[in-house]
Amino acid sequence: MKEASITGRIISVNGPIVKAEGLTEISMFDIAEVGPDRLIGEVIRLEEDLTIIQVYEDNTGLKPGDEVLSFGRPLSVLLGPGLMGNIYDGIQRPLIGIAERCENHTLIGIADTCYIRKGIKIAPLDPEKKWDFKPTVKEGDVVKEGSVIGELQETELVLHKTIVPPGIAGKVAFIVEAGGYSIEDPIYTVIQDKKIYNGKLADYWPVRKPRPFKNKKSPITPLITGQRILDTFFPIARGGTATIPGGFGTGKTMTQHALAKWCNADIIVYIGCGERGNEMTEVLNDFPRLVDERTGRPLIERTVMIGNTSNMPVPAREVSIYTGVTIAEYYRDMGYSVAVMADSTSRWAEALRELSSRLGDMPAEEGFPPYLATRLAEFYERAGLVETLSNEEGSITIIGAVSPPGGDFSEPVTQHTTRFIRCFWALDKILADARHYPSISWIESYTEYLNDIQEWWSERESEWRVLRNDAMNILLEDNRLQQIVKLVGPDALPEDQRFILFCAEIIKNAFLQQNSFDPKDMYCSPDKQIKLLKAIMCFFRKGKELLLGGLELSKLLSLDAVSEMVRLKSEIGNGEIEKIDAFIQRLEYSLNSLKEEVNIPHTPDFSKGKSANKDI
């Protein structure tokens, strides 16, 4: 190991905040190794000769006088092949590696492989594994920052491109031949004006520094999530930003998991920030078994996980979202579309609050530091559809969950977040209590991407925007009418308004509700979404005409097709949507036969139909 260049000593310890002196040459955000266990910390403030360090591991036992070391390097993420399928803690220590390493230790007489001990140092990427690397440039070629110099198959799903790091350009003086190489082997050399850069398959990048790109573009394609309420009503674009605020148990994590499973990004970075251990375990269990519909490969092959659970050290929670988004940028720079899920950004903000209060900062709202909004902005700003340094298109979509205290959206984290996102997927406690899942409110949610992505849908169904808006209007009208219903009951409303209530109920049950545990319904393809919506809107439009023509409402409501409509989503799979067409035909047929009834004027009809008790 290299000698530490800078040393100092601790003068005080207050929770994870350590003050040290004597580290005169240290810079902001450098790594500091603290105490006899050489715990990992980061310099977060410099005050005259005082260095303030936040320690990312359990630091009980540290005492004034203990040594602090530094190599003068910033806290960084190791970027290279082997990230896919891995799970890391907030400072990129591999949890799998930790479990294996602990196997050889017994701490207190019992084997404790299941616990994370402090002071463990393990390389984030396997230094020995050989990757089958193929160069794509040859000696003498001129390359610039972002140029691809070779490729390797990281997993079946991910072709990993080795790119010249930002800031490096010149002539390729050396490049290996195709073959098996580890991340420590020399791979290429670039020379410019006597400046020599020796490249490997992996490289460090400072965790808090965004990776550069050429320029940002406006998003145009939707990120398809397979969740009807999102794709159809509140779509997000690739490269966009969204937030999911909601009280406990309203479905933030379920939604994030569903997105990680089914969204059509190339790469998923899932950040469990200060949440439950079992939820990470669930991802670890499910993803190797779940198969991506488009490729037939296990989802784990395109997923990187950061798991800094609620019982792990708080400061590492703060850094975990940067670790995650830096990894996302690395794959974006290869030209991929990456989706980042952060569950929950509130825990990150709380970590910020805790650390700032230990530093004695003056708090702004609810104890949060005044720089909360700036930090949130910086994080969401790392999303976007970009032209990479090598002129490819890559994107990062960020979806952050927010856990507002008491489920009250007026608190600072939710409020500031809404300033930096363009999709607001509000979870509703009342819907969750009624087990209407996903409990995303169609009243409070919004998206600003509708115009950007409309064309994509219109190519599939020219009437898409009209269908979507008409359905939305029914829901809005329903919401208005419900206020009246609360006072006078539904029967006091005229028939056309009761019909709206009825259709809104169908939209809620047959379309918006989507059970994440139902094998046929958990993922709904765009085409199936269109067809289901068409069926419902066909009933609405034809039904409205019939009512105008004088048909009794009860006749419409008691159609057999109506109760069938609610079951379509879970009875018809994505691969058999022609069955929905057939259903629509039957629906039209039965509506048309009702039409004939209307045409027979003033003939009371007692013979057909069940009793009309269906005023939902």
Next chain:
Amino acid sequence: MRSEVEYTNLSGISGPLIFVQGVKGVGYGDLVEIRNGSGEVRTGQTLEVDEEIAVVQVFEGTTGLSIKGTRATFIGKSLEIPTDREMLGRVFDGLGRPIDGAPQVISDLMMNINGLPINPYTREYPRDFIQTGISAIDGMNTLIRGQKLPIFSGSGMPHNLIAAQIARQARLLTAHEEFTVIFVAMGVKFDIARFFIDSLEESGVLPKSAIFLSLADAPSIERLITPRVALTLAEYLAFTEGMHVLVILTDMTNYCESLRELSSSRGEIPSRKGYPGYLYSDLASVYERAGRIQGKKGSITQIPILTMPSDDISHPVPDLTGYITEGQIVLERELFNKGVYPPIAGLPSLSRLMKDGIGEGRTRKDHAQVAAQLFASYAKVKRIRALAAIVGEEELSDLDKIYLRFGNVFEERFLSQGYNENRSIETTLDIGWEMLSILPEEELYRISKEDIQRYYIPQKGDV
């Protein structure tokens, strides 16, 4: 080993804290032994240390300590307790010292009471159904072995009865394995502790249980240690001895109040309602010590009980608990006033681990759908009741009236049961179907046609 030096130089005492001056070589988190003038020994922990002063919280409180005459010895390690099987059948105080007259537990295995975070990679996702014999729980909010499922209650409601009933009746359907209860009392009155002890005794579980009591008259700061001591024993029993441990923690609201007290005497900036900003992380360090671990036989299931001040579920204690635990059993004042036992609220209660622990081969194939339908239909009952309160019941449609009947019968037959009534999961689901059969078949849209055909009971008079 570090040499232990005794310091006599106190610069201040404030709430549960003492400030010791001139310290050398004291570590953050170190254990401290404090002696007062009369030689009485107390235990403390270092919260903050610099080159001059160590801030120490005294678990037994500072009553009777003076600036002069108090001596502090810093022991270069964190608080540890001995762990052993022998601790079952015993009663301890809030710091883990025996108070049943029997001798101190001796064990080679001293464990740090703060434990270590479990690596999520080594966790085993909990899936084993625990039958509690209570329909509202088994049918709709299933408890899973290794889950943390709190009871959110209000003053005067029967949370203790319910917890005791669970402790008495809980069993696994699939296997017969070693089962034990750890009961942890924090700031509750002696009669509540007595009630649990008696109830464990009656059911014969007492000799296999461990009891930790930090009662209302104990120093409040001690309560911060009590759950950690108990969970340390639980971890030993579960992951070393392979036992299935049910930990009942009551009352977490008292625990949080102690934390608030400590925080305010340190002069920290409070977040909501005076509770410290780190309440979430602190609670997580208790609740996350539940679960299962790959390759280990045992499990830790937690049932924390908390009373919601003025029945307010958005109060920081239930709120932050709900954000950490895997669901919650909420008791409802309205049901309680109606005389329903157990008054488990139909809608806000939730078990998040239910989904993987039920169904074919675990409980019964129709379980998930029956539960979903009961929830949805009961939600509708609530809406209709609100409407009926305004327009009058007579004005309701026939269907709405059927729903009201369903709601009443559901509360009387399904939710209500005896304190000693132990229902099998089949009985629970069958009663569920009886309830659902009050509704017209078309209303059961959460249930597959196949299950309706099999279980739905057509009403007399219907065609």
